[in-house]
Amino acid sequence: MSNKHLFLPSGFIRTPLQNGLGRYIPQLQRITLKFCKNHGGSRGVRDFIETDLMEFAKTNPGTVVYLKPRRHRYPCMVAEYLNGEREYLSCHEFSRAEIQKWLSYMCTRSGIPVMRFRKYNHTDYPSIQGVWNPFTHQAPEINVAQFPHEILSKPVDNGPTATDQLIEIFKKTQIKDPVKPEH
Structure with a gap:
């Protein structure tokens, strides 16, 4: 087993500027x-x-591409991100496909340095009830059930769907507010 992770900086998961809420902002500024x-x-x-x-x-279109020819030097890529981080990659004897893959990788990165995580879950306001996951409130019979199961595989009928409810609301508003004719 490798021990390279011991030399990585440690920290928590951080997202840049809540990226993705509203619209996505590519973090690669220039390459x-x-x-x-x-x-x-x-x-x-x-x-x-x-x-x-x-x-x-x-x-x-949000990434600036610079080409810098140099004599008798190995090729490299330098990526600069919006948070000020720079990433250097030696491209010695890379194929065209490898260059494309690394550029795609750099375009989708946030620019936050690679780190080992201290915890997988972190919050500023910890809960005293424990960490929620999708299986928290599931019935324990599911653990030992053989699927397809007669009872557990039945569709759940919870009344009208959201679409049905919207249609009913629309019909009620049409009856209360008739369209006034223009003069």
Whole structure:
């Protein structure tokens, strides 16, 4: 078993700016592709630039892409995120497909450094009742039941559906407020 996790910083799960409530904001601000025009280790980066870079730029309009040719150096990617974090990735002898996968990975990341979690659940207001999960209030017979089960597999009839209730409310408002004709 590896012990690499011991050297990672530890912390809790954090979400940037409640991202996803309302609309999603991509966290990748800019990506810099550094490569050599002649070196063989940069072939995958050059192939990506020639064939797929324009498509990447069209699908990610919020990300600025910089190309930086350097002589006799290994290729690399530098990603900069909205929270100020920078991620460096050496792309020596990567194929075009690997470059695409790593760019996709960097575009979907939040920029928060990789860390080991102290707890899987964290809240500022802990509950004295314990952690809720979807199986908290389930019947214990489900644990040993053989499915399909005659009683447990019956559909539950809880009265009218939400759609039926909306139709009834709409019909009631139509009767109370008739449309006034315009003069």
